[in-house]
Structures are given as C-alpha cells and as structure tokens.
Amino acid sequence: AQKVTQAQTEISVVEKEDVTLDCVYETRDTTYYLFWYKQPPSGELVFLIRRNSFDEQNEISGRYSWNFQKSTSSFNFTITASQVVDSAVYFCALSEANYGQNFVFGPGTRLSVLP
Amino acid sequence: ETGVTQTPRHLVMGMTNKKSLKCEQHLGHNAMYWYKQSAKKPLELMFVYSLEERVENNSVPSRFSPECPNSSHLFLHLHTLQPEDSALYLCASSQDIGPNGNEQFFGPGTRLTVL
Numbered sequence: 577a578q579k580v581t582q583a584q585t586e587i588s589v590v591e592k593e594d595v596t597l598d599c600v601y602e603t604r605d606t607t608y609y610l611f612w613y614k615q616p617p618s619g620e621l622v623f624l625i626r627r628n629s630f631d632e633q634n635e636i637s638g639r640y641s642w643n644f645q646k647s648t649s650s651f652n653f654t655i656t657a658s659q660v661v662d663s664a665v666y667f668c669a670l671s672e673a674n675y676g677q678n679f680v681f682g683p684g685t686r687l688s689v690l691p
Numbered sequence: 692e693t694g695v696t697q698t699p700r701h702l703v704m705g706m707t708n709k710k711s712l713k714c715e716q717h718l719g720h721n722a723m724y725w726y727k728q729s730a731k732k733p734l735e736l737m738f739v740y741s742l743e744e745r746v747e748n749n750s751v752p753s754r755f756s757p758e759c760p761n762s763s764h765l766f767l768h769l770h771t772l773q774p775e776d777s778a779l780y781l782c783a784s785s786q787d788i789g790p791n792g793n794e795q796f797f798g799p800g801t802r803l804t805v806l
Contacts, residue, residue, distance in 0.1 A: 609792030619779055621797035628792060667734070677722065677747050677788035679795060681734040 578603045580670050580682035588688045589658050597653045597685045599668030605629075607673035610644065610651045615665040615684070627651065658689045693717055695798035697782050703804045704772065712767040712801045714782030722788045723765040724795060725757060728779040740765060741788045772805045779803070 579602040589595045601610065612624040625635065627644050635642045639656045655662055668682040695716045704710050716723060725737040739747035740759040754776075756768040765782055779802050783795040 607790065611794060613797075618799060619781075619802070620799040621781065621783075623794050623796060626792065626794045671792045673790040673792065677724075677739045677741070678736060679724075683733045 578605075578608075578670050578672055578675075578678075578680045580668050580680050582666075582668055582682035582685050584685045585683070586686045586688070588690060590690050591660060592657050594654060594656050595658050595687065595689075597655075597666050597668075597687065599651045599653065599682060601649050601651065601668070601670045603649075603670060603672055605672040605674055609671045609673075611669040611671070611679075612642065612651075612653050613667045613669065613681075615667065617664070621667065624653075655687075658687075660689050660691055663687060663689045695782060695784055695796055697780075697798035697801050699801060700799065701802045701804075703806065704769070705806050706772060706774070708772075709768070709770040711769065712780055712782075712803075714765040714767075714798055716763055716765075716782075716784035716796070716798075718784055718796060720784040720786050720796075721762055722785045722793075723759060723762070724783040724785075725765065725767055726781040726783065728781055728800070730778075734781070738767075739788065746788065769803075772803075774805050777803055777805045 581600045608629045610627045613621040641654045643652045665684045665686045667684045670680045698713045722741045727735045737751045738757045743759045758766040779800045781800045782798040785793040785795045
C-alpha cells in the first residue's frame with residue numbers, strides 16, 4: 577500500500593531563514609513518482625515538482641531545492657532564504673506506475689514565514 | 692480562461708438542497724479528478740475520469756454524483772448532504788492516467804458549507 581508521511585504539522589521561521597520540509601513515503605512499486613505542491617491561502621494547489629523513482633539527482637529551482645533519497649524513502653524540500661510569500665501548506669504526494677490514477681497525498685506541512 | 696476553473700467558489704446549502712459544482716479545464720487533458728479536503732484531514736480522492744469514463748470511485752456516498760460530459764468538463768452533483776460534508780472540493784486534471792505519473796493541475800476549489 578502507498579503512504580506518504582509529513583511528520584511536521586506546522587513550522588514557523590523568520591524571513592531569510594532556510595527551512596526543510598520532510599516527506600517520507602512507502603510503496604511496493606519499483607516505478608513511482610513523487611510530487612510537491614504548494615497550497616497558499618487562496619486554496620489552489622500549485623504544482624512545484626515531479627520526480628520519478630529512477631532519477632535520484634537533486635534538483636534546484638531558484639530558492640527551492642529537493643533531495644530525493646531512495647535509501648531512506650525520503651523526498652525532502654528545502655526553501656533557502658525564505659520569504660513571507662512562501663507561507664502556505666505544502667503537500668508531498670506519491671503516484672505508483674501500476675496505479676497511476678491514484679495520487680496519495682501526505683497530510684501537509686503548514687509553513688509560516690514571519691517578517 | 693486558463694488552467695482549471697471551478698464554480699462556484701463558495702456555496703452554502705441546506706441538507707435538503709440539490710446543487711452542482713462545475714469544473715472546466717483548458718489544458719487539453721484527458722483525465723479529471725474530484726478531491727475533498729476537510730479540515731485536519733489529508734486530501735481524499737473521490738472520483739477519477741479518463742476520456743469521460745469513470746475509472747475510480749473511492750467509496751464515496753451516493754449523495755455525491757459525478758458527471759463528465761466531455762474531457763473538458765466535470766460536475767459534482769450534490770443532494771441531501773450532511774454537515775460533515777462541509778469541505779473544500781478541489782478539481783484537478785492531468786494529461787492522462789496510467790504509468791507515466793503525469794502531474795495534476797488543480798482548480799481553486801469550491802468551499803462548501805452544509806447547514
């Protein structure tokens with residue numbers, strides 16, 4: 577069965593601090609996909625990144641970076657030099673190749689960036 | 692209009708009312724989804740449609756009735772709801788379902804309150 581855990585329910589940081597959001601997943605498939613989404617107060621989930629299980633390269637996009645480690649089943653997300661606009665709920669999600677229509681989302685981490 | 696749109700954005704209804712939520716995607720995608728997001732609960736996948744055919748129904752009560760007349764439109768018909776059905780209902784679309792792990796793109800959601 578697939579499962580996504582985000583152990584941090586809420587995180588508060590002061591602007592310009594770095595922050596890492598943790599994501600741990602469970603799956604029996606060898607081919608799967610991991611995602612991060614951002615949900616600002618407006619409610620719409622915004623797609624941030626997609627990573628397949630065969631690509632363990634870390635990725636950097638501006639102030640965002642992602643660390644994928646199959647050995648620990650983790651796909652962590654780091655925001656460098658956080659800004660107030662980063663305040664949102666962040667969701668990690670998993671999709672298995674054999675059950676592609678079923679996205680399993682983690683419970684989310686609420687990030688508050690204080691000025 | 693671009694992306695995924697949902698109407699109405701807010702809806703208040705009594706338990707005996709009948710209403711419908713509408714979703715439209717302008718991305719040329721073949722798959723569409725309904726999710727329920729309740730306070731302090733993970734996103735729950737309700738229904739999945741691929742090329743207008745329902746491929747997933749996650750034990751959703753019959754008071755929720757989906758309809759997908761074409762690949763661009765998705766409806767959720769509501770009748771005799773309960774107060775615990777109050778939630779944010781999110782629509783999403785993706786290129787396809789299946790083994791490729793296509794990312795989903797979300798609409799802004801409909802905030803439903805059942806009195």
